[in-house]
Amino acid sequence: MRLPSNAFSSNLYSLNSLLQHNTHPSALARPQQFYLFRSHHLRPPSSHTRPSSCLPYQPNFPSAIPARTLSLFNRPTSPFSMSSDAKSFYELKAQLPGGKTFDFDQLRGKVVLIVNVASKCGFTPQYKGLQALYDKYKDRGFIILGFPCNQADTDAARGTHAQFGGQEPESDEKIAQFCELNHGVTFPLMAKSDVNGDNTNEVYRWLKSQKAGLLGLTRIKWNFEKFLIDREGKVVHRWASTTSPEAIDAEVAKLL
Structure with a gap:
């Protein structure tokens, strides 16, 4: 032609x-x-x-x-720029499956990697790399926290739809079973929650207020974004979904 x-x-x-x-x-x-x-x-x-x-x-x-x-991704930022009421990382709390609370005060002195996860995503194979990283450094004060997300995302132009492709539709119990059986995951998984929008959980409100992503935008763009927190409770790195667990090994090791 x-x-x-x-x-x-x-x-x-x-x-x-x-x-x-x-x-x-x-x-x-x-x-x-x-x-x-x-x-x-x-x-x-x-x-x-x-x-x-x-x-x-x-x-x-x-x-x-x-x-x-x-402008394709620069949507109104007011829901996404809300900061958490917590003054420090160690004041944060997250919801565990079953309604129990995970208190971040127990993370003092640890290096923490926080990842929004999904079971049916093109990046789901990263679970194996995350588990390998956890196994390698957990005895040196390193922990990973997974935050499953399948939230509804609403705005006037696009209507309501499942965010990130609706790739975490199952219950907390089934998510945990999937991760353990298919990827051998043993690091803690929180209850399913929102990481963008008006109902963003407290942890992600705080994380996004501390470290912006690509082009200075705070919004989480896809499953398996990664935040690395040092032993002092400071966010030192934020990586996109395309950055593999293997690629961040050296940065984790520097903090241990």
Whole structure:
């Protein structure tokens, strides 16, 4: 197919380029192919037809990210910028399965890795790497806390839907069984809760107030983001879902 004469005009964009600029983990977890479109028809073709005015395209990324690209993920931030009432990491509390409370005061002097997890995600195999990291360093004062999340996410433009692809739909009991049987998980898992929005749990309100993510946004973008807290209760690292447990081993070891 011949490339249209205006293929490189300013009103043409690539969906692939848009996603890559935002490096959204969900896109990396789901291999996709996109085509070049006129901006006013910016949608992927059906599986049976290919628009006559498009062809597979590998973009040359600009040095700056266009404002319209950033707006895709720059939703109203007021629900996500709320800080926790807790003044320190050790004042936080989390809900355990069965209604019991996990008091963070018991974490004093430990290095802590906190991860929002899901059982049906492209990053779920990271459970094995997390467990290996826990086994390696748990006797030196290291602990991992998993926070399952499958919350409903509502706004006027998009309506209500399961956040992060609805990839943690089961009960707390079934989540624990899945993790133990399939990945040998022995580190603590909290009760399922929200990590974004008005009902964000206390722990994630505090974590996000302490360490922003990509482009300064506080919102958790996908399952298996990681926060590393040192022995003094300070958040020293925040990693995206695409950062594997193996890749952070050295940073954990430095704090022990």
